[in-house]
Amino acid sequence: MSVPILQISDVSCYYGAIRAINGVSLEVQRGEIVAIIGANGSGKSTLMKSVAGLIRPNSGGIKFEGAEISGVPANRIIYKGISYVPEGRRLFANLSVRENLELGAFSERDRRLVDERIEAAFELFPILKERERQLAQTMSGGEQQMCAIARGLMSDPKLLMLDELSLGLMPSLVEKVLESVVEINKKGVTVLLVEQMVQEALEIASRAYVIQVGRIVREGTADELLNSDEVRKAYMGM
Ligand SMILES: Nc1ncnc2c1ncn2[C@@H]1O[C@H](COP(=O)(O)OP(=O)(O)O)[C@@H](O)[C@H]1O
Ligand SMILES: [Mg+2]
The missing domain is CATH 3.40.50.300 (P-loop containing nucleotide triphosphate hydrolases)
Incomplete structure (x- = not known):
């Protein structure tokens, strides 16, 4: 093994x-x-x-x-x-979706890679692209959770x-968010x-x-x- x-x-x-x-x-x-x-x-x-x-x-x-x-x-x-998405999301409330994602990539100096990862995050969660310039705190719980997961992916974790x-999300959203976890897993x-x-x-x-x-x-x-x-x-x- x-x-x-x-x-x-x-x-x-x-x-x-x-x-x-x-x-x-x-x-x-x-x-x-x-x-x-x-x-x-x-x-x-x-x-x-x-x-x-x-x-x-x-x-x-x-x-x-x-x-x-x-x-x-x-x-x-x-x-x-290793990337950790903490309980309660812990987004930077007064920063936009894009800024939150960029902070998730602090370990990456290559600008091109950062942009690629942001695009990949928007592909996984299209709603985040629509909300790109919106402050994190003005989004729904589900959107914030997607942003938190996307931020966690910005360091390209293994x-x-x-x-x-699922904390604080309605059941229909829990399913949606967990489906995205399966997608992420399928990508390796x-x-x-x-x-x-x-x-x-x-x-x-x-x-x-x-x-x-x-x-x-x-x-x-x-x-x-x-x-x-x-x-x-x-x-x-x-
Ligand atoms: N910062 C902390 N200071 C003191 N006790 C803590 C702290 N964080 C968690 N605990 C205690 O440690 C135990 C485990 O907590 P935690 O790991 O948060 O559990 P879970 O995530 O399963 O709800 C609990 O008894 C909790 O009260
Ligand atoms: Mg806990």
């Missing part, structure tokens, strides 16, 4: 005395869409932030393409090919981490995604991990988890 694109081994993270992540191990193979599902406060964002270099794990290892990246600062992580894309970007819309996430993922109070309690193929009574009861309200 080939080297996983991402390999998290026995990672623990604390906020002061509070342990948010407790010995988590997981793997993502190149080309996969992998979902992490779990209730509020179970440690999903903390795990992604530790991969993105925004939090330094207290113990354990994180390998990207076989090289240790645990403790590498966030700006270096982006250069290595691994895209998406944290709760590996995806790690955190979602509370569990059914929707499992429908696009190949595999998933269930996290509970900072621990992975279950893993399986998306189909296995979709068909598990336990998972359906706990996370899909069935």
